[in-house]
Amino acid sequence: MSYYVSVPFVPTPVEVIREMLKLANLKPGELLVDLGCGDGRVLVVAAKEFGARAVGIEIRSDLASKAAHNAIREGVRDRVLVINGNFFELRIPPADVIFMYLLTSVNERLRPKLEKEAKPGARIVSHDFEIVGWKPKLVENFQDGGRSHKLYLYVKE
Numbered sequence: 001m002s003y004y005v006s007v008p009f010v011p012t013p014v015e016v017i018r019e020m021l022k023l024a025n026l027k028p029g030e031l032l033v034d035l036g037c038g039d040g041r042v043l044v045v046a047a048k049e050f051g052a053r054a055v056g057i058e059i060r061s062d063l064a065s066k067a068a069h070n071a072i073r074e075g076v077r078d079r080v081l082v083i084n085g086n087f088f089e090l091r092i093p094p095a096d097v098i099f100m101y102l103l104t105s106v107n108e109r110l111r112p113k114l115e116k117e118a119k120p121g122a123r124i125v126s127h128d129f130e131i132v133g134w135k136p137k138l139v140e141n142f143q144d145g146g147r148s149h150k151l152y153l154y155v156k157e
């Protein structure tokens with residue numbers, strides 16, 4: 001089953017990305033993965049402002065190309081890898097931080113995969129959509145641009 005049509009590209013505002021990466025305590029040299037990286041903005045902030053390495057998985061080839069170009073334009077190509085593929089069909093990289101802005105239904109389908117493949121101790125941050133069945137370590141309502149964003153932080157056991 002494809003989840004391509006069910007999750008449109010809606011970018012996370014940069015201030016919200018910064019807040020989520022702070023919540024996740026992303027440190028220099030750590031590895032972040034963005035499941036559905038869109039135009040790569042999360043990867044760029046992670047690499048440029050937090051000194052992390054970042055991998056993005058994006059099903060749409062036009063967005064994956066854009067993400068790779070954005071990493072080049074922003075001078076972080078040496079620390080960013082963009083994979084054009086379906087995250088349901090790929091092994092989740094052994095990331096310290098996993099970033100998601102998907103849908104509750106997609107998170108639910110991803111949960112068993114995260115339980116199996118995410119690194120123990122990995123911090124998982126989800127924009128607006130919870131992972132049903134997991135207890136968040138923290139939930140924050142963050143205001144940006146006149147809108148409230150619900151940010152969830154989980155730690156993989």
Ligand SMILES: C[S@@+](CC[C@H](N)C(=O)[O-])C[C@H]1O[C@@H](n2cnc3c(N)ncnc32)[C@H](O)[C@@H]1O
Pocket residue numbers: 003004007008009010011012034035036037038039041042057058059060063085086087088100101102
């Ligand atoms: C809501 S956007 C979030 C983009 C980016 N993470 C951000 O926060 O700015 C979700 C992205 O996930 C991608 N996507 C949806 N299903 C996917 C799948 N199964 N594998 C890889 N990417 C997927 C969509 O094409 C879209 O670009």
